[in-house]
Amino acid sequence: MVLLHIPVSISGIWYPIKSEIVSKTGSVGLTLVLEPYSVFEVKKSDTPVIVFNGIKIDFPNVAVLKRLGDLRVEGEAKVPLGYGYGLSGSISLAYALGASEIYNVSERVALETAHESEVLFNNGLGDVISQYYGGGLVYRKRPGAPGYGEVERVEVEWQEVYSKPIERMSTKGVIRQLDIAKALIQEFLEDRTLKKFFEVSRRFNEELGFHSDYNDSFRKKGLIVKLGNPAESGWISHVPAMRGAYVG
Numbered sequence: 001m002v003l004l005h006i007p008v009s010i011s012g013i014w015y016p017i018k019s020e021i022v023s024k025t026g027s028v029g030l031t032l033v034l035e036p037y038s039v040f041e042v043k044k045s046d047t048p049v050i051v052f053n054g055i056k057i058d059f060p061n062v063a064v065l066k067r068l069g070d071l072r073v074e075g076e077a078k079v080p081l082g083y084g085y086g087l088s089g090s091i092s093l094a095y096a097l098g099a100s101e102i103y104n105v106s107e108r109v110a111l112e113t114a115h116e117s118e119v120l121f122n123n124g125l126g127d128v129i130s131q132y133y134g135g136g137l138v139y140r141k142r143p144g145a146p147g148y149g150e151v152e153r154v155e156v157e158w159q160e161v162y163s164k165p166i167e168r169m170s171t172k173g174v175i176r177q178l179d180i181a182k183a184l185i186q187e188f189l190e191d192r193t194l195k196k197f198f199e200v201s202r203r204f205n206e207e208l209g210f211h212s213d214y215n216d217s218f219r220k221k222g223l224i225v226k227l228g229n230p231a232e233s234g235w236i237s238h239v240p241a242m243r244g245a246y247v248g
Contacts, residue, residue, distance in 0.1 A: 001041055001042065002101045004094045004097055005040075007035060008035070009089055011032075012225075013181050013188075015185070022116045022119055024144040026144045027125035027140060032161065033133075033137070038075055040074065048073075049071075050075075053081070054076075061088065061092050064113060082169065082222070083222040084220045086130070088124060089124050112145045116145070124171055125175060128146070129146050135240075135242060137156055139189070159228060164226070164236070166224060201218040214226050
């Protein structure tokens with residue numbers, strides 16, 4: 001049995017880039033990689049099984065992931081699945097890293113397979129690489145799986161970050177190519193602060209039709225992310241996950 005810890009991934013801005021090679025398909029953009037870590041137990045199985053927060057789920061990515069070997073993956077998280085926390089990427093990454101440990105699959109092949117499963121099933125284009133490297137605030141400079149894609153950890157002065165899940169939603173509808181994304185990424189790179197990240201992420205997500213009523217916040221898919229204490233119940237507190245996915 002292998003124990004894995006995978007951080008939360010909340011993308012603020014993304015610009016999809018397709019390639020004929022799936023491992024080079026992905027997105028450039030800006031992502032918060034945060035605690036609390038989700039914890040996964042991975043072990044051999046006669047057939048692939050995914051259990052999340054005590055419930056067996058139908059996880060379509062298994063159609064690709066099972067190439068790495070048959071595994072039972074049981075995950076526990078303090079954030080819900082399907083709201084925009086990158087948990088699909090967490091499950092795929094846990095399966096892949098578990099296969100690397102249990103079946104001696106090369107880590108690079110495992111990571112490429114996790115990324116491929118996310119791309120083919122429209123679950124995310126940058127979560128796997130962001131969660132693998134960690135770093136709090138990540139700039140995805142080049143799209144693709146770890147080994148092809150390139151990320152930069154952006155050093156910022158951290159303040160309290162909170163999130164609130166409000167609506168379960170599919171990721172497929174928000175994977176869109178908006179030209180404003182490139183301009184907003186560049187605007188952030190010229191003013192690398194957490195406040196600027198929230199500002200440009202809000203403007204980007206409003207272009208997608210997602211609005212938040214809170215100051216210093218943005219809505220990403222089915223959740224609200226806020227800078228500073230909201231002073232009301234129902235919010236989840238986060239700190240930067242400076243360490244990426246790890247075994248142990």
